[in-house]
């Protein structure tokens with residue numbers, strides 16, 4: 001097992017001018033419930049690392065974590081796709097995200113989390129299309145690998161990659177619950193932030 005990422009919560013920002021100084025950033029995006037907090041916890045080896053991103057008032061903000069005691073940052077972005085969210089809130093999410101993803105020069109990689117159990121949603125595909133239209137550097141991470149039955153895994157991996165318009169090997173599958181793929185993702189995060 002590789003050494004887990006040492007994450008330290010820095011700040012929550014509602015505007016990109018309030019982000020901390022950073023040498024390089026990896027951002028996590030995905031619809032709510034995709035397993036983003038669980039993944040942050042798994043990457044850090046600490047069960048409650050991401051609880052801060054879920055506290056009231058912070059769920060709509062960019063939650064920033066220092067990585068390995070250095071100058072690089074992991075940014076946990078607000079989840080999208082709250083069915084009950086009023087249009088005004090969706091508008092402010094969109095404004096914050098578009099500004100952040102397009103204007104943040106330190107952004108080295110955007111990790112788009114897709115639920116491995118249910119597959120990419122329409123919103124996930126829209127996000128990928130948008131990132132490609134700019135274009136911005138991104139990777140697809142499929143979550144909850146343990147929830148896919150062993151017999152269905154090969155087919156599901158093929159199907160999920162195809163819906164994302166990717167090759168099977170382009171998608172990193174992880175399970176925060178079982179630890180699958182976490183070493184590999186950590187290795188990549190360190191490379192992107194180097």
Ligand code: GDP
Pocket residue numbers: 030031032033034035036037038039079143144145146147174175176177178
């Ligand atoms: P977030 O809203 O994207 O931060 O999602 P959470 O991390 O809170 O996860 C949403 C739900 O999915 C929770 O009930 C988690 O326990 C569950 N979950 C997340 N990751 C995994 C996983 O790898 N395996 C399983 N079985 N459940 C998971």
